[in-house]
Amino acid sequence: MRILFLLLTMLAALLGPQKLRAAQPERLFPETGWRVRGRLLEYWSANGALPVFGLPLGPERLERTPEGQLTAQQFERERLELHPGQAGPYDVQLGRLGDELLRKQRRDWRAEGRGEQMAGPCRRFEVTDRQVCGPFLGYWQAAGLELGDAGVSERESLALFGLPLTAPRYETNSSGDRVLTQWFERARFEWHPDKPAPFQVLLGRLGAELLGEQPALPDVALRAVPAAVVQGHTTRIVVTVAGAKVVRGSLGAAPLAFFADQDPTWVALGGVPVLTPAGNLPLRIEADLPDGRTVVHEAPLRVVDAGYRTENINLPQSVRDMLERNKEAIAAERKLVNAIWPQVSPERLWSGRFILPAQGRFTSTFGTNRSYNGGPVDSFHEGLDIANATGTPVVAPARGRVVLAEPDLLVRGGAVILDHGQGVHTGFWHLSAVLVKPGELVEQGQLIGRIGAKGMVTGPHLHWDVRIGMVNVQPQEWLDRAWP
Numbered sequence: 139m140r141i142l143f144l145l146l147t148m149l150a151a152l153l154g155p156q157k158l159r160a161a162q163p164e165r166l167f168p169e170t171g172w173r174v175r176g177r178l179l180e181y182w183s184a185n186g187a188l189p190v191f192g193l194p195l196g197p198e199r200l201e202r203t204p205e206g207q208l209t210a211q212q213f214e215r216e217r218l219e220l221h222p223g224q225a226g227p228y229d230v231q232l233g234r235l236g237d238e239l240l241r242k243q244r245r246d247w248r249a250e251g252r253g254e255q256m257a258g259p260c261r262r263f264e265v266t267d268r269q270v271c272g273p274f275l276g277y278w279q280a281a282g283l284e285l286g287d288a289g290v291s292e293r294e295s296l297a298l299f300g301l302p303l304t305a306p307r308y309e310t311n312s313s314g315d316r317v318l319t320q321w322f323e324r325a326r327f328e329w330h331p332d333k334p335a336p337f338q339v340l341l342g343r344l345g346a347e348l349l350g351e352q353p354a355l356p357d358v359a360l361r362a363v364p365a366a367v368v369q370g371h372t373t374r375i376v377v378t379v380a381g382a383k384v385v386r387g388s389l390g391a392a393p394l395a396f397f398a399d400q401d402p403t404w405v406a407l408g409g410v411p412v413l414t415p416a417g418n419l420p421l422r423i424e425a426d427l428p429d430g431r432t433v434v435h436e437a438p439l440r441v442v443d444a445g446y447r448t449e450n451i452n453l454p455q456s457v458r459d460m461l462e463r464n465k466e467a468i469a470a471e472r473k474l475v476n477a478i479w480p481q482v483s484p485e486r487l488w489s490g491r492f493i494l495p496a497q498g499r500f501t502s503t504f505g506t507n508r509s510y511n512g513g514p515v516d517s518f519h520e521g522l523d524i525a526n527a528t529g530t531p532v533v534a535p536a537r538g539r540v541v542l543a544e545p546d547l548l549v550r551g552g553a554v555i556l557d558h559g560q561g562v563h564t565g566f567w568h569l570s571a572v573l574v575k576p577g578e579l580v581e582q583g584q585l586i587g588r589i590g591a592k593g594m595v596t597g598p599h600l601h602w603d604v605r606i607g608m609v610n611v612q613p614q615e616w617l618d619r620a621w622p
């Protein structure tokens with residue numbers, strides 16, 4: 139049964155919505171909402187990045203060209219094309235956007251005259267019968283693709299900008315300014331003598347001009363209730379974004395599981411880990427739009443000190459020896475349990491407040507910080523302990539599905555975990571009897587086990603955990619009010 143269950147959980151992890159993407163390096167540019175991946179990202183970063191190529195303006199996509207299909211991605215100033223048949227660095231090539239844009243404007247550069255003369259040294263290019271002079275020549279020579287030459291060689295500059303096509307002349311740019319302008323195969327240089335160095339020569343946004351303006355990214359409204367969260371407590375995170383297909387997010391290091399509420403609103407529950415320092419905890423939201431763009435929104439959550447006590451626990455040598463002897467079994471048990479918490483079943487099975495799973499005396503409250511044998515405070519009491527006689531009934535605090543039912547774990551003894559849906563789980567340890575089976579759906583108040591003293595304990599009690607993803611949250615708060 140246990141092996142079957144493990145296989146099922148592994149399968150669910152593989153097929154589930156939370157599966158990891160392939161480990162291809164990827165960067166999301168929040169300014170435009172597009173991602174750049176793999177070889178194109180590597181190329182973009184290695185050859186001048188933002189000032190040279192600008193931001194991505196579309197997805198990586200297949201384009202038909204006279205030479206066949208190729209993968210290309212459009213940027214503000216360039217189009218990057220993948221040619222996997224070529225050896226690096228020629229496996230990525232730049233589109234001839236200057237030439238394309240001139241043709242789109244029906245300008246025949248060959249028929250154009252000599253234009254203005256720029257002061258300074260000149261370099262003549264026979265192939266197009268044009269020269270580049272002064273500050274434009276300085277800029278052309280100073281930048282290039284990295285082909286492995288020392289410094290910036292002429293072939294490297296040529297690979298980046300291409301040959302001059304027009305002579306410099308006054309043109310009105312997209313901002314409405316009349317500036318001295320020279321077109322190259324892959325670039326357009328503009329001369330702004332009134333600006334400070336190094337902004338006197340600016341590159342035209344040819345890719346953006348070819349594509350036209352994109353619709354603005356929609357606004358994201360983000361609200362956490364409560365907005366200031368006490369260490370170890372729960373918050374409801376509400377996101378409103380028009381037209382989103384999927385909303386993802388993270389609170390600190392923990393992923394958030396968002397579910398569509400009333401359109402266009404999405405809701406997730408977030409837990410603030412007990413050991414989070416008071417102050418700001420990063421809250422980040424990503425919303426995927428139908429056109430392939432992603433909107434990013436970040437706003438920190440304020441974390442308030444809970445004033446948890448710290449207890450120093452001195453483990454006698456005999457106990458430390460016992461723990462050391464069972465190190466591997468303890469780690470295997472932790473792995474078994476920790477594989478369950480991050481799983482997210484989309485359907486919310488509970489509604490309203492939780493009820494107390496057992497009657498008894500609260501002997502150890504949630505959140506107490508712990509230091510062992512004078513070591514650092516790196517753990518805390520993860521749940522609520524309810525002490526009562528062995529055999530006292532333990533009931534489901536809310537509707538849920540049994541995802542773990544183990545009669546006798548080394549540390550936790552008789553153990554049950556319920557999956558309530560949307561990333562919320564509850565755990566019950568040290569049971570003398572486990573009365574449910576994995577896969578079973580249990581109703582609020584249904585008997586699931588009996589209090590015991592199994593596992594590593596000093597007396598009979600129920601240890602009750604409430605988790606949102608991997609994060610332990612204070613159980614009392616789930617009795618006092620209805621989430622989400």
Ligand SMILES: [Zn+2]
Nearest residue numbers: 521522523601
């Ligand atoms: Zn406990």
